[in-house]
Amino acid sequence: MSDAEVFALLFSLAVSLHGWGWLATRGALVDRRLWSTPDGRMRPGGGFGCLATIFAWFSIGAVVFYVLLNFAASDVKPDAKYIVLYLVMGYAFAAVNTIALRVYGWKVPDMFERRNRAAHTLFYTATLASVCAYAGANIGDGPGFYVVIYCAALAHLGLYTLVVVHAALNRTVYRILVDRDRGIAFRAGCMFVAIGAVLGRAVAGNWAGFEAATGDFFRLGWPTFLFVVADTIVARVALSREIDGNLWVDRATGIVYLLAAAGYIFILGAPV
Amino acid sequence: MLPTDMPMPQGLPEDARELFEIWAPVTSRWSGWAKPVLFTYAPPATSIALPAWSWVGAPPLGSGRTAIVVDLPGNEGLACALALAARGFRPVPLYNNTQGEGAEVIALDPFVSGLRAAAPALAAMNIPDDAPPAFLLDSNRGSGGPTPGMFDNRWAVFAQDFPSGRALLSSGIERVVVMRREGAIRVDLVSVLRLWRREGIASERFDVATGTQSELTQDISLLAVFSGHMSAIMHGFRQNATGGFGARVPLPSEGGGGFG
Numbered sequence: 001m002s003d004a005e006v007f008a009l010l011f012s013l014a015v016s017l018h019g020w021g022w023l024a025t026r027g028a029l030v031d032r033r034l035w036s037t038p039d040g041r042m043r044p045g046g047g048f049g050c051l052a053t054i055f056a057w058f059s060i061g062a063v064v065f066y067v068l069l070n071f072a073a074s075d076v077k078p079d080a081k082y083i084v085l086y087l088v089m090g091y092a093f094a095a096v097n098t099i100a101l102r103v104y105g106w107k108v109p110d111m112f113e114r115r116n117r118a119a120h121t122l123f124y125t126a127t128l129a130s131v132c133a134y135a136g137a138n139i140g141d142g143p144g145f146y147v148v149i150y151c152a153a154l155a156h157l158g159l160y161t162l163v164v165v166h167a168a169l170n171r172t173v174y175r176i177l178v179d180r181d182r183g184i185a186f187r188a189g190c191m192f193v194a195i196g197a198v199l200g201r202a203v204a205g206n207w208a209g210f211e212a213a214t215g216d217f218f219r220l221g222w223p224t225f226l227f228v229v230a231d232t233i234v235a236r237v238a239l240s241r242e243i244d245g246n247l248w249v250d251r252a253t254g255i256v257y258l259l260a261a262a263g264y265i266f267i268l269g270a271p272v
Numbered sequence: 273m274l275p276t277d278m279p280m281p282q283g284l285p286e287d288a289r290e291l292f293e294i295w296a297p298v299t300s301r302w303s304g305w306a307k308p309v310l311f312t313y314a315p316p317a318t319s320i321a322l323p324a325w326s327w328v329g330a331p332p333l334g335s336g337r338t339a340i341v342v343d344l345p346g347n348e349g350l351a352c353a354l355a356l357a358a359r360g361f362r363p364v365p366l367y368n369n370t371q372g373e374g375a376e377v378i379a380l381d382p383f384v385s386g387l388r389a390a391a392p393a394l395a396a397m398n399i400p401d402d403a404p405p406a407f408l409l410d411s412n413r414g415s416g417g418p419t420p421g422m423f424d425n426r427w428a429v430f431a432q433d434f435p436s437g438r439a440l441l442s443s444g445i446e447r448v449v450v451m452r453r454e455g456a457i458r459v460d461l462v463s464v465l466r467l468w469r470r471e472g473i474a475s476e477r478f479d480v481a482t483g484t485q486s487e488l489t490q491d492i493s494l495l496a497v498f499s500g501h502m503s504a505i506m507h508g509f510r511q512n513a514t515g516g517f518g519a520r521v522p523l524p525s526e527g528g529g530g531f532g
Contacts (some may be wrong), residue, residue, distance in 0.1 A: 013292055037298050038289045044304055044448040107432070113368075114432060178436040179466070180304075243438055 001081055008145050009085045012092035019095020023053050026108050035115075045115030052111065052120040056094070056127040063128075064090035067135040071204075073142055086148065090134050093152055097130035098123075100160055105173040118176045118185035125189025129196030133159055136200020139271055142207035150210065151203035154217050160198045162228050163192065169232045183250030184235075190254030191231050194239050194261035195224045201264075205271035223264060227257060285314050293394045295365055295387065301443065302364045302405040305435060316381035316386055322389050325351040329483015332449055333359050339445045340406035343452040343461060344480065347386040352451060352480065353408050354390055357397050361406035366433055369410075372423035377416040380425065404445060407434060414458055423426050428460040437471025447474035450488070453481050457488075 001009070027050040035046030068076060068083050075080040101123065102108075110119035166188070167173055176185045183246035202221030203213060234253050238246045285291075288311050296306035319512045332338045340361055342349045353363035364424075365387065371380045409429060418424040440448075448468060450457060457465070457477075465488065475488045 034289060034292050034311060036289070041298055043298050110432060111308060113303060116432070172429075174436075178431045178434075179438050180436075217331050242442060243436070 002170045003083070005085060005145055008149075009088060010094050012088045016088060016091035019098055020057065020091065021054075023098065023108060025113070025256050026112050027053055028259050041168070043115065045117045045120070048117055048120045049111035049115065052124045056124050057091075058113060059124075059128060060090055060094050060131050061087065061259050063131045063135050067138050067186040073140065075141075076138075083127070086138055086142040089145070089148070089152075090131065090138075093156065094127050097127060098226065099128050100156075104163065104167065105177055110177060114185070116177065117178050118180045118182045121182060121185040122176050125186075125193050128138075128231050129159060129189075129192035130156065132196035132200045133203075134200070136197075136202070136204040139204035140206040147207045148215070151213055151217075154214065155196070155199040155203045155221075158202075158217065158221055158224065159196055162195055162224055166191070166228045166231065169228070170235045172235065183247040185253040187234070187250040187257075190230065190257045191227050195227055198224045198264060199259045200270065201268060220268060229262075231257075282358050285312075288312060291388065291391055294391045295363065297401070299401045300362055300399075301402060301485075302362055302435070305366065305405075305407070305433065306364050307368050307433075309370060310365065310380075310383055310387060311504055313371055313380065313384050314383050316482045318385070320347070320382060320385040320389060322347050322351045323352070323459075327355065327357045327483070328481065329478075331359065331451070331478060331483075332485075335360075336402075336404055336444050337446045339404050339440060339448045341409065341448060341450045341461065342406055343409045343411045343450055343457065346410060347382055349408050349410060350383075350386040350390050353406060354393055356406040357394055357399055360399070361461070362403040363394065363408055364405045365408045366407065366429060367410060368413075368427040368429070369425050372425065374421050374423040374492075376423045376425050377418045378410070378412060378425050380474050383410070396481070402443070403442075405435075409461065411452055411455075414460070418501055428458075429464065430460070431464050434464055434468075437468045437473045440468070440473055441471065445473065447450050447476060449476045449478050449485065451478045451480055453479065 021247070034043070035050075036042050049271050064087055065083070068086055070077075070084075072086070076086065103135065104126075106119055106122055110116045111123060133155035134152045137148050137155060142148065145264075172184060172188050175181045199221045202217045202219075207213065207215065231253075238253070292306075292308055292311040295311070296303035296308075332340065340356055342352050342363075344352055353365075357363055364512070367383055369376075369378055369380050369383060413427050413429075416426060418426070435443075448465065450461070450465070469475055470516050476485055478485045
């Protein structure tokens with residue numbers, strides 16, 4: 001590994017430990033202690049903060065590891081050092097994603113002290129969205145780790161832009177964090193995963209230069225905007241006065257988003 | 273890389289789960305909003321007795337259509353909570369103080385003692401699971417001037433700390449009464465009241481000193497809330513690295529630490 005790669009590894013490690021460290025610490029301190037009653041009954045939402053964190057952590061590892069082993073550059077696949085580098089980098093991107101989530105309105109206390117199950121869903125799906133965007137950036141051959149960072153950053157920038165547009169058009173943040181509406185959290189979360197997956201596919205493929213990568217990103221990634229439009233319409237049509245009033249409609253809609261993203265990626269075929 | 277400025281209670285008190293269950297029974301619909309933080313601290317060496325409470329005027333009854341926000345200082349709020357529990361309300365502690373190294377801006381021990389002192393009386397009351405809520409806040413939560421070396425454990429409430437207006441309406445709650453003494457309501461609570469009013473929850477104020485109940489006349493416009501928040505930011509609460517309130521005020525030679 002070159003000096004730059006070692007630096008990238010250490011920097012990613014530091015970002016990962018810090019980002020995931022405070023989540024784990026908070027969960028261990030607050031959530032684990034009082035999530036059950038003296039007679040062993042679980043409190044609503046109790047323990048889910050820790051579970052969401054653990055699942056997110058394992059999901060990052062599983063998805064990135066699978067993609068690296070099967071679709072990464074030919075010099076990365078057989079080299080354990082590079083597998084570790086890109087794996088740790090994936091955790092770092094996901095850690096940065098939790099900071100972006102804080103800008104969105106989500107806070108760590110929503111996970112643990114408030115035991116908000118809608119916030120757990122938001123956290124987990126947003127992490128998956130970030131992982132999909134990052135995993136796509138690892139697909140194909142390229143000259144070095146910096147192209148992975150560029151493509152992953154491009155995909156995340158697209159993801160965050162659309163999330164901000166969606167937040168501006170809808171009251172989703174309020175419905176998730178204050179109303180604690182699990183259906184809306186699931187629907188919006190699935191939309192984020194769908195956007196992350198499509199944008200990940202848009203930056204996937206063999207490296208052909210910055211201009212080509214950026215061009216592919218816009219050419220293949222533009223349909224993600226349709227998810228925001230569709231969800232804005234759904235949010236207005238399916239608006240309910242009740243919390244969790246449209247739980248099954250929201251869940252079904254979320255799954256439709258995922259299927260639509262999978263269908264689009266299937267139609268595009270393998271990246272070149 | 274793990275945070276070093278955050279409070280680290282040394283082991284959960286043995287009776288923490290029992291105590292939390294008394295204050296936030298799992299069967300109560302409002303327990304999901306009760307804050308667990310204070311229950312993780314060990315009981316102080318000296319216990320205290322709660323101040324006596326007597327009503328002036330005619331406070332609301334727990335009829336089901338009214339929720340209460342108790343915004344009183346220290347253990348006076350806990351004494352009021354017990355009195356409200358006797359009138360059919362379910363006290364919901366939202367105290368979000370933490371403990372750390374150095375002198376605390378808001379002394380935590382009296383709260384921890386107070387929650388313990390009130391627990392037997394509260395446990396003896398047979399409060400229905402669907403009783404309307406009485407949310408408990410400390411009116412001094414943002415008061416005090418932290419100096420270097422102190423542990424700044426001032427805190428604020430957010431809309432996420434309360435049920436939404438939609439949740440209150442779906443439980444039959446149509447108005448909220450803020451119980452406090454003289455003085456303006458803090459901007460953090462005003463912003464919550466503003467959101468509730470937008471969703472159709474009326475807000476009133478009950479002065480526990482005079483017993484008068486009145487419409488809330490305080491300006492809860494967006495501009496007032498925004499300028500209040502800006503003022504609060506200027507005064508700088510400190511969040512620790514894990515996102516909770518509470519951090520040590522750095523000495524001038526140290527720099528950094530907290531934000532705001």
